[in-house]
Amino acid sequence: MKPKIGLITLGVTDLKRSLKFYRDGLGFPTHDYKDDAGIVFFKLEGTWLALYPKDKLAEDLNLPLVKGVGGILGGVTLAHNVGTKEEVGAVVEQAVNAGAKLIKQPQDVFWGGYSGYFADPDSHLWEVAWNPFMDLT
Amino acid sequence: MKPKIGLITLGVTDLKRSLKFYRDGLGFPTHDYKDDAGIVFFKLEGTWLALYPKDKLAEDLNLPLVKGVGGILGGVTLAHNVGTKEEVGAVVEQAVNAGAKLIKQPQDVFWGGYSGYFADPDSHLWEVAWNPFMDLT
Numbered sequence: 001m002k003p004k005i006g007l008i009t010l011g012v013t014d015l016k017r018s019l020k021f022y023r024d025g026l027g028f029p030t031h032d033y034k035d036d037a038g039i040v041f042f043k044l045e046g047t048w049l050a051l052y053p054k055d056k057l058a059e060d061l062n063l064p065l066v067k068g069v070g071g072i073l074g075g076v077t078l079a080h081n082v083g084t085k086e087e088v089g090a091v092v093e094q095a096v097n098a099g100a101k102l103i104k105q106p107q108d109v110f111w112g113g114y115s116g117y118f119a120d121p122d123s124h125l126w127e128v129a130w131n132p133f134m135d136l137t
Numbered sequence: 138m139k140p141k142i143g144l145i146t147l148g149v150t151d152l153k154r155s156l157k158f159y160r161d162g163l164g165f166p167t168h169d170y171k172d173d174a175g176i177v178f179f180k181l182e183g184t185w186l187a188l189y190p191k192d193k194l195a196e197d198l199n200l201p202l203v204k205g206v207g208g209i210l211g212g213v214t215l216a217h218n219v220g221t222k223e224e225v226g227a228v229v230e231q232a233v234n235a236g237a238k239l240i241k242q243p244q245d246v247f248w249g250g251y252s253g254y255f256a257d258p259d260s261h262l263w264e265v266a267w268n269p270f271m272d273l274t
Binding site for chain 2: 002003004005006008010012013014017018020021022024025026027028029042043044045046047049076078094095097098099100120121124
């Protein structure tokens with residue numbers, strides 16, 4: 001796998017509040033933002049940043065939502081993007097062979113991509129994704 | 138502030154185990170690694186990655202360590218690096234004006250830099266740092 005984190009996703013409880021904080025407060029530029037999209041991407045130098053409702057993030061991970069926690073208590077995923085579905089499987093396999101725990105078997109996802117999740121030795125969550133709409137490889 | 142995350146730090150419980158996972162398992166290249174440094178940096182494309190003992194991270198943040206949690210349950214910080222001490226204060230002030238909670242007033246830190254922390258609306262932790270040894274601006 002290429003040594004790169006393509007995207008950091010922060011689980012948030014109020015998408016509009018967080019959008020306001022990062023876009024208007026810190027001045028981060030959004031990427032292709034739509035009011036009803038349910039997710040916000042910021043095109044940053046280096047790794048991009050995404051905001052996503054915490055309950056949806058838990059759902060995507062197929063993990064229980066731990067209510068009331070955030071920040072040092074949770075809700076962050078790191079993403080590594082690849083160019084094909086096959087590579088998703090290969091990277092997840094490489095991680096599992098290195099001792100990672102498989103969290104979600106690579107599979108087609110509702111937004112049109114293909115992804116899987118693994119957890120590192122401290123349970124930090126990594127998504128490995130093929131995204132035909134946005135090139136973060 | 139420039140729209141950039143310079144560094145992601147993962148709090149870990151066993152630095153050598155995590156080093157092995159990321160360096161030998163995933164193939165990430167270390168930056169200037171020394172066995173006794175107590176921290177590991179990976180020079181990635183885009184945002185860099187650091188591994189740091191979770192108890193030290195809690196200490197640096199002046200926050201209580203929540204034992205037994207990690208991953209979706211915690212231990213991640215995002216860093217924004219700037220070129221001067223003055224800019225650290227300016228960025229922290231910008232964030233606080235945007236609604237962030239001040240976690241640690243900008244100050245000289247033991248490793249020779251200068252940094253402060255703020256928490257976003259969901260308590261995700263950001264460090265704003267001036268680091269004279271490593272240019273992540």
